[in-house]
Amino acid sequence: MADKRTTLDEFVASLSSGMTIGIGGWGSRRKPMAAVRAILRSDLTDLTVVSYGGPDVGLLCAAGKVAKAVYGFVTLDSIPTDPHFKAARQSGAIEAMEVDEGMFYLGLLAASQRVPFLPTRSGLGSDVMTVNPSLRTVRSPYDDGEELVAMPALRLDAAVIHVNRADVAGSGQILGPDPFFDELFLGAADRRFMTTERIVATEELAAGGPIQTMCISRLLTDGVIETPGGAHFTACVPDYGRDEGFQKEYVAAAGDPDAWAAFVERFLAVDEADYQAATGEAADERAAAKAAAKAAAASKEGA
Amino acid sequence: MTSTTATDITRADYCAVACAEVFRGDGEVMASAFGTAPALGARLARLTFAPDLVLTDGDAALVDGAPPLGAPPASLVFESHMPYRRVFDVVWSGRRNLIMMASQIDRTGNQNISAIGPWDQPKAQLVGVRGAPGNTVNHTTSYWVPNHSTRSFVEQVDVVSGVGYARAAAAGPSATKFHDIRFVISNLGVFDFATPDRVMRLVSVHPGVSVDDIVAATGFELVIPDMVPDTRPPTAEELALLRDVLDPRGMRDREVTA
Numbered sequence: 078m079a080d081k082r083t084t085l086d087e088f089v090a091s092l093s094s095g096m097t098i099g100i101g102g103w104g105s106r107r108k109p110m111a112a113v114r115a116i117l118r119s120d121l122t123d124l125t126v127v128s129y130g131g132p133d134v135g136l137l138c139a140a141g142k143v144a145k146a147v148y149g150f151v152t153l154d155s156i157p158t159d160p161h162f163k164a165a166r167q168s169g170a171i172e173a174m175e176v177d178e179g180m181f182y183l184g185l186l187a188a189s190q191r192v193p194f195l196p197t198r199s200g201l202g203s204d205v206m207t208v209n210p211s212l213r214t215v216r217s218p219y220d221d222g223e224e225l226v227a228m229p230a231l232r233l234d235a236a237v238i239h240v241n242r243a244d245v246a247g248s249g250q251i252l253g254p255d256p257f258f259d260e261l262f263l264g265a266a267d268r269r270f271m272t273t274e275r276i277v278a279t280e281e282l283a284a285g286g287p288i289q290t291m292c293i294s295r296l297l298t299d300g301v302i303e304t305p306g307g308a309h310f311t312a313c314v315p316d317y318g319r320d321e322g323f324q325k326e327y328v329a330a331a332g333d334p335d336a337w338a339a340f341v342e343r344f345l346a347v348d349e350a351d352y353q354a355a356t357g358e359a360a361d362e363r364a365a366a367k368a369a370a371k372a373a374a375a376s377k378e379g380a
Numbered sequence: 381m382t383s384t385t386a387t388d389i390t391r392a393d394y395c396a397v398a399c400a401e402v403f404r405g406d407g408e409v410m411a412s413a414f415g416t417a418p419a420l421g422a423r424l425a426r427l428t429f430a431p432d433l434v435l436t437d438g439d440a441a442l443v444d445g446a447p448p449l450g451a452p453p454a455s456l457v458f459e460s461h462m463p464y465r466r467v468f469d470v471v472w473s474g475r476r477n478l479i480m481m482a483s484q485i486d487r488t489g490n491q492n493i494s495a496i497g498p499w500d501q502p503k504a505q506l507v508g509v510r511g512a513p514g515n516t517v518n519h520t521t522s523y524w525v526p527n528h529s530t531r532s533f534v535e536q537v538d539v540v541s542g543v544g545y546a547r548a549a550a551a552g553p554s555a556t557k558f559h560d561i562r563f564v565i566s567n568l569g570v571f572d573f574a575t576p577d578r579v580m581r582l583v584s585v586h587p588g589v590s591v592d593d594i595v596a597a598t599g600f601e602l603v604i605p606d607m608v609p610d611t612r613p614p615t616a617e618e619l620a621l622l623r624d625v626l627d628p629r630g631m632r633d634r635e636v637t638a
Contacts, residue, residue, distance in 0.1 A: 103464065130508070150508035157507055166495070166505035175494060177513040179468045198472070198558070199514030202543035202551035208499045223554045254440035255463040 078246040083300040085115040085349060088270050091300075092116070092235055095144075097125040099185070099231070099266055101238030101259040102311065105131040105154040105319055107251075109239035109272045111307035111349050116142060118346075127231055129178065129257065131311060132327065135159035136345075139331070143171050147231065149178030153324055154312075160331035176205050176212075176228075182258055184231035189264030194227040201226055236266035239308045240293060241316055242285050243273035243301050249293030250282050253314040256292050263297035272304040274316050306353045322363045323356055389613055391567065392417060392632035393622060394586040395526075397614045398565045400424040402479055402522045408432045410442070410462075410476045415524045416627075416635040417565070418479035419449060423626050424618055436462060448626050471511065474558050476519040479565075480512060484537040485523055487579050487600040489544030489561040491516075492537035499539065512541035517548065520560040526635050528566035530599035545578035567636045568594050570611055575603050584611040588638065 092098065098116075102108035113133045116124075123144045128134050130151030137143050139161035151162040165171045176184070183195040196215055206212050206226070215227040238259040240249040249271050251259070263269045271293060282291050307313075310320035310327065330340035344355055399421025403411055411422040411433045423446035426433040437443045437456055444457040462470075470476050483506055484492040491512060497503030515521050521542060525532050540547055548555040563583070564571040570583040581603040585591060587610050595602065614622065622632070 148508060150510045152507050158505070163505045167502055169501035173499075175508055177509055178511045179471060179514040182465070182468055197514070198517045198554055199511075201513075201517050201555035202540070202547040202559075203509065203513035203516075204494070204499075204540040205509060205513050208539070224552055225554055254461075257464060 078295075080245045081247040081295075081298060081301045082245050082276070083270075083302055085111060085302055085304065088112060088237070088300060088302060089115045089119045089121065091268055092119075092121055094121050095123045096121075096234040097127060097232070099233040099236035099262040100126065100128040100133045101236065101257065101262045102131065102133070102308070103129040103255070103257040104150070104152045105311045105324065106255075107239055107253060107257065107308050107313050108133045108311040109237045109270075109307065110309055110311060111304035112237040112239070112270065112272050112302070113137065114345065114349060114352060118348075127233060127262075129181065130159070130162065132159055132324070135161035135331075138162050138165035138171060139337070140345075145172040145174065147174040147176070147181075149176055149181045153328070155319065155321055156324065156328055160328055164331075174209055176200065176209065177203070180205070180226065180228045181231070182261070183228040185258055185261035185265045187228065187230035188232045189261050192230065194229050196225040197228055198225055200228070231265055233262065233266035235268040235270065236262040237270040237272065238262055238293070239272045239304070239313065241274050241313065242277050242282060243271055243275075243293070244279040244282060245276060245301060246279065247271065247295035247298030247301050248279065248282065248291065249273065249298065249301075250285055250291045251293070252286050252290055252316070253312075260293060260297065263293070268300075269298050270300045270302065271298045272302045272307045274305055274307065274313065276301065276303045304349065307349075309353070309356060320356070320360070323359060326359065326363075389587075389619065390633050390636075391586055391588065391638040392636040393614050393619065394611045395565060395567060395636050396420040396424060396622060396632055397618060398563075398570045398584075398586075398611050399479060399524065400428070400618070401570075402563050402565070403430045403433055403477055406430050406433055406477055408434060408475070410434045410436065410470050412436060412476060412478045414479060414481050415526060416449070416632050417526070418524045420622060420626055420632055421479070423447075424621060427621055428618065434459070440464070446626070448628070449631055450629075468514075471514055471518050474519045476515075478515055478519065479522045479524050480515065480542065482523045482525050482532065482542070482564075484532055484534050485525060485564060486534050486537045486544065488546040489542075489564070489573055489578070489580065490537045490540045490547055491523055491542030491544070492539050494539035494541045496538050502538075509539070509541040513543060516543040516559060516561065517555050518558050520562050522561065522563040522565065525564065525566040528568040528594070528597050530597060533566075533598040533600065535600040545573055549578075567638070568597060571602070579603060581605070582608055584609050586611045587613075
């Protein structure tokens with residue numbers, strides 16, 4: 078079997094400006110954030126980003142990488158919206174293709190199945206059909222004659238997902254409760270990358286969880302990259318939950334240009350290893366500040 | 381057990397009961413509910429008059445019973461695996477009854493959670509249409525608006541996310557086939573679209589709210605029957621479930637005050 082191990086640098090080197098890139102995960106959950114950070118450090122630009130959007134979309138917008146976003150939502154889950162995505166939309170900086178999240182699924186499925194579209198009731202009557210004038214309906218060729226939305230295939234130049242475990246040959250294992258649509262992002266893409274918390278021997282995959290967790294086959298992957306903490310600050314259960322403290326820091330920094338510049342310098346202008354170290358230190362600082370505040374409150378109460 | 385009187389019943393209790401009524405008559409359908417009052421409503425219905433209702437854990441599972449708000453995951457009894465990909469199978473099968481929230485809702489039942497202002501450069505980008513377009517043409521949908529005002533109840537929403545009656549009719553039979561906007565519940569009252577031209581009608585006012593209050597807080601002309609009843613109070617059993625079992629910390633009273 079081929080050894081598909083590669084690096085974040087090689088991943089970025091295989092992309093070019095103007096590409097359409099699919100990003101796995103959902104909201105602020107199991108996002109391939111190490112791969113997103115690698116794109117942030119690159120000179121790639123003018124990207125079309127296709128995502129069940131979370132901070133991946135926000136960060137790429139903040140860095141001016143995005144020409145167009147294709148999405149059904151962009152959310153941080155515990156915080157309803159992403160501030161950078163909001164700002165990019167409100168300033169008119171990006172083009173938006175906003176569709177129903179089920180239509181989005183069918184777009185990936187159509188691309189995976191190499192058909193031009195899939196029919197669906199979803200979208201009919203809504204402004205999804207008016208704000209995306211390229212969307213068409215199709216009439217059933219059968220006796221029912223129903224007119225349905227023809228959701229076009231969302232073909233991707235490249236896709237990247239993040240999983241809990243993988244082997245060197247590119248089989249992936251998702252140990253959390255929801256595999257989301259990661260399989261379809263890979264199926265829809267020409268170049269397919271999978272980052273993983275840990276690369277293990279193939280025979281160790283079955284020990285990690287039942288067969289249903291081994292849901293990414295090597296038929297779907299071209300490159301595997303080991304990135305421990307690679308979904309941070311999004312959730313990657315059971316390895317780790319969302320770093321809510323850091324997510325709050327991210328949102329707070331977005332509200333102020335100086336704070337954002339400092340955030341970028343500390344966390345994003347550095348390589349992945351330094352990012353992991355810096356966010357660990359930031360967590361310690363938040364814990365210390367919380368303890369100090371608690372102690373101050375206690376001494377005030379005692380006084 | 382403490383004795384209760386009508387005056388002890390909070391506005392949020394009425395809202396939770398009004399949300400429960402959304403599920404009356406439902407058999408085995410998946411109840412999805414966003415917001416505190418809807419989450420409590422689905423649970424109340426499951427524990428009382430809609431025992432076959434199927435609840436979710438809000439993540440990737442269907443759960444047995446009706447766990448209290450904020451119940452620790454370890455305390456949940458899973459019935460079935462329900463990852464998002466399978467949720468769409470349920471949506472498209474129609475076996476779902478949903479209460480969504482609405483940043484804007486209008487006279488014919490269009491809902492907006494996408495953006496405020498012009499599309500190309502909105503004044504406020506919200507979360508996005510999410511599943512609202514698909515939900516509304518595939519299964520019964522109701523809305524919860526905890527902040528009823530002329531900003532949320534508007535003549536015409538800025539971006540039609542959830543599809544209302546007029547827009548569904550204009551889109552044709554494939555859009556109307558399974559379309560059913562059942563109720564709109566706000567912190568002030570309950571509304572439906574049971575009028576000849578399918579525009580919003582006032583069904584009941586929560587005690588303490590007048591019809592004039594509702595008219596003043598609504599940015600379009602409501603259909604108002606001659607007699608508008610009060611929203612029904614919780615039964616003793618429902619009140620006990622809300623206070624002692626489902627929401628002992630009173631999260632509902634933080635979502636809706638008064």
